Amino acid sequence: MRRLRLVIPAALALAAALALPAGAPAPAEARVGGRPPPFVLPAAAGGPTSAPFRMGDHLGQRPVAILFWATWCQPCQQELPFYESLYQRYREQGLRVVAISMDSQATIMRAGPNARRLNVTFDVVTDVDTRVTTQLNPRRAAPFSIWVDRAGRIVREQEGFSPAEQNAVAQGIAELVGR
Amino acid sequence: MDLRRERRGAPRRRLAAPALLALVVLGASAARAQSDLSFELPGVGRTTFSLTSTTTLRYRGENYDANRFDDDFGSLYQRFDVALQADELRAEARIDLFVPHTVLVESRCVGRPLGVDDPSCYLDWDLRPERLTLRWEPSEWVVEAGDTQLVLGRGVALAFRKVDLLAVDNALRGGHVRYQGSNFRFGAHGGLANPQNIDPIDLRIVREPQDVVVGGNMAVVAPAPLGVTLGVHALRVGFEDVDSIDGVTRSRFTDRAVDVAGWSAEAAGLADGQLALYFEANGLRRTQRLVDQARSETGRGVYASAQLQLTELTILVEWKDYTNFLVAPETTEANARRIYSAAPPVEYDGPQRLRGIGNQRGGAIRMDYAFLPGPWSFSVNSALYAFNEEPHRDPFEGVLVSHSWMTLAKRQEYGGDLNWSLDLQGGARFETLLHDHDARFRSGDIDRWMIHGRLDITVGSGDHAFDFIVDHRHEREIRGDVAEFQIGGASVTYTFGIPFTLTLSLRWTDYQPGVVVSRGRREYNFLGGEFYPSLEVRWTFEPGTYLSLFAGQTPGGQLCSGGVCRDVPTFEGFQLTFVGRL
Numbered sequence A: 001m002r003r004l005r006l007v008i009p010a011a012l013a014l015a016a017a018l019a020l021p022a023g024a025p026a027p028a029e030a031r032v033g034g035r036p037p038p039f040v041l042p043a044a045a046g047g048p049t050s051a052p053f054r055m056g057d058h059l060g061q062r063p064v065a066i067l068f069w070a071t072w073c074q075p076c077q078q079e080l081p082f083y084e085s086l087y088q089r090y091r092e093q094g095l096r097v098v099a100i101s102m103d104s105q106a107t108i109m110r111a112g113p114n115a116r117r118l119n120v121t122f123d124v125v126t127d128v129d130t131r132v133t134t135q136l137n138p139r140r141a142a143p144f145s146i147w148v149d150r151a152g153r154i155v156r157e158q159e160g161f162s163p164a165e166q167n168a169v170a171q172g173i174a175e176l177v178g179r
Numbered sequence B: 001m002d003l004r005r006e007r008r009g010a011p012r013r014r015l016a017a018p019a020l021l022a023l024v025v026l027g028a029s030a031a032r033a034q035s036d037l038s039f040e041l042p043g044v045g046r047t048t049f050s051l052t053s054t055t056t057l058r059y060r061g062e063n064y065d066a067n068r069f070d071d072d073f074g075s076l077y078q079r080f081d082v083a084l085q086a087d088e089l090r091a092e093a094r095i096d097l098f099v100p101h102t103v104l105v106e107s108r109c110v111g112r113p114l115g116v117d118d119p120s121c122y123l124d125w126d127l128r129p130e131r132l133t134l135r136w137e138p139s140e141w142v143v144e145a146g147d148t149q150l151v152l153g154r155g156v157a158l159a160f161r162k163v164d165l166l167a168v169d170n171a172l173r174g175g176h177v178r179y180q181g182s183n184f185r186f187g188a189h190g191g192l193a194n195p196q197n198i199d200p201i202d203l204r205i206v207r208e209p210q211d212v213v214v215g216g217n218m219a220v221v222a223p224a225p226l227g228v229t230l231g232v233h234a235l236r237v238g239f240e241d242v243d244s245i246d247g248v249t250r251s252r253f254t255d256r257a258v259d260v261a262g263w264s265a266e267a268a269g270l271a272d273g274q275l276a277l278y279f280e281a282n283g284l285r286r287t288q289r290l291v292d293q294a295r296s297e298t299g300r301g302v303y304a305s306a307q308l309q310l311t312e313l314t315i316l317v318e319w320k321d322y323t324n325f326l327v328a329p330e331t332t333e334a335n336a337r338r339i340y341s342a343a344p345p346v347e348y349d350g351p352q353r354l355r356g357i358g359n360q361r362g363g364a365i366r367m368d369y370a371f372l373p374g375p376w377s378f379s380v381n382s383a384l385y386a387f388n389e390e391p392h393r394d395p396f397e398g399v400l401v402s403h404s405w406m407t408l409a410k411r412q413e414y415g416g417d418l419n420w421s422l423d424l425q426g427g428a429r430f431e432t433l434l435h436d437h438d439a440r441f442r443s444g445d446i447d448r449w450m451i452h453g454r455l456d457i458t459v460g461s462g463d464h465a466f467d468f469i470v471d472h473r474h475e476r477e478i479r480g481d482v483a484e485f486q487i488g489g490a491s492v493t494y495t496f497g498i499p500f501t502l503t504l505s506l507r508w509t510d511y512q513p514g515v516v517v518s519r520g521r522r523e524y525n526f527l528g529g530e531f532y533p534s535l536e537v538r539w540t541f542e543p544g545t546y547l548s549l550f551a552g553q554t555p556g557g558q559l560c561s562g563g564v565c566r567d568v569p570t571f572e573g574f575q576l577t578f579v580g581r582l
Helices: A002-019 A074-093 A108-117 A131-136 A163-178 B003-007 B010-032 B513-520
Strands: A064-069 A096-101 A123-126 A144-148 A154-159 B038-041 B045-060 B073-085 B089-100 B126-136 B141-148 B150-152 B158-160 B168-180 B184-197 B212-221 B228-238 B253-269 B275-290 B293-309 B313-323 B360-370 B376-387 B399-410 B419-433 B446-461 B464-477 B484-496 B500-509 B531-542 B545-554 B557-561 B564-568 B571-581
Touching: A064 A074, A064 A131, A074 A096, A074 A163, A074 B419, A074 B446, A096 A108, A108 A123, A108 B275, A108 B293, A108 B313, A108 B360, A144 A163, A154 A163, A163 B446, A163 B464, A163 B484, B126 B184, B158 B168, B500 B545
Parallel strands: A064 A096, A096 A123
Antiparallel strands: A064 A144, A144 A154, B038 B045, B045 B073, B045 B571, B073 B089, B089 B126, B126 B141, B141 B168, B150 B158, B168 B184, B184 B212, B212 B228, B228 B253, B253 B275, B275 B293, B293 B313, B313 B360, B360 B376, B376 B399, B399 B419, B419 B446, B446 B464, B464 B484, B484 B500, B500 B531, B531 B545, B545 B571, B557 B564
């Protein structure tokens, strides 16, 4: 145990050293990560769209912003209208936005109307058994956003949302669409 | 079997140090990854690797519970979620590591036996792979081996999903086949229940029961414009003959099993998408053996909803009839991890304690109005139903619940120099006796009442944003042990762009009088035993990778979700969390 007590602080210090970038934070800098699975999810009843969302139809063809949200999540209520404004700005250039509701069976019927109240027009789908959420958002953070570029690669993941991020997110989406 | 004894052992401990170092360094390296981690796998094709690492270093002070051996200890908790994704194949794994007593203080249990010999000294290190899944998704098929989430219907019959609030993450470990065609769907599942149940004190995963689950579902979908889906489902759960949380105490019952069969109908897009209907009916049979006597009983679970969606107005009506219906070892199961059904409660999804969740009848109506395209909206909600904690008696011989609440909201409108949003909620809830409880409490008397409110205002300008939240509830329990209590809190959060977030919070509760009194004796609780201040700072290095520090206190008490409750101890100390992604 004495040895472990020495190892853990050392490991954490090393972890912090590896994690910290050398310079100032670079929030808009893109990372290249994995690929999302070609999931299919049903539209939320009473939501802005009625057809299922098929990720396979968009992978490798156009940029997609995947938003994990829930009716009980207050920051999500601020994130969805902002992405709606970006969707209106860039939809002609191919941007797709899909909001995946993490609501359980207790609140799932409220997901569609909630999105309508937020004046959202992009796809709003449900994932009651959380199977897609488990794959793409294993920490089950809400809100949680994933950007997928035209090549089908995940280039950005972000937990949380605040209106203070709007400039950085808008700049990032512009780069994603133009990429 | 003595599992705690089995976990101890010098060889595993000798391996812990290098393994831990390697794991943490690997996790940290995720934050700096800039390259594409794709590669060609023979026979599989282009494959990409992804990793989410969560490292938590924590110091926990006084819990204010009866056990002094789980106070004042430091711990390291490490979780990796890793995945390999190809076109049709995906492999996933979660690795959890917990190391207590190692960072800041020596264990108080040194020289004392662990586990069953002395249950108060239960903290021990733990390393285990979890959530192992191999998934093959050719076209409309999904074939899985390992852990998967699974909900049948609206969860009335079966719900294997994460319950975030209670830190229970249910999965079914076994074999799974699903077909998701346009007009036909089916699924077949079999395996062991694998509820990843996190202990709120030591973050260790509580030992899972070996409950066997076998089930399936099938549905046909009528093509548009009708769009009606008709489905059937059936399952059997065989419960392990243990009752206690550590698997040591055996149940007085044996051969416990629950069989459920049901059907559902859904029409989500009637009247040009303006009307959505859902109906589900389930029958349940519970069998068990007490000594040599076999017992059997039945129950039912019915849920229906109708939602009218006009341009600005939404009306949702829900109805439930759950009679002696709970997919669990007992009709009045107390362990959240072993309740495998999650029937919609139709009530406000708040902190109130729901009782008799398997024996309820009633409904709710919700009306939302949005002043579109403007930012304002409001909703009016009302639920009225009865429950009975005695599962074999009619709900309307028990307690009547009436709960009404309203919400006024303004969404963010982006584009200007200053933008703001508001969410204001308030309501009242009453429980009224429908039977003569005793000479003092008669039918028609109020059993419990609660008033609650919440205000959330967010103001943003450029790279700066402030979020103010205040919530409070006042509850009175006429018959119970705690006569009257108040729970609430206030917080302010400042955010600068993506990188920086600072939250100051003050929670208050007098729900647990014994805890309040003992907390009041502490010198550093200068605000008093009922108040819990805290501070949280988060720094985001790049999107998805951040470091956060929480320092302060949070109240314990009862957390409830969908009628399933869990007691959580008071926390005081600090927690450093690092999240990295690759």
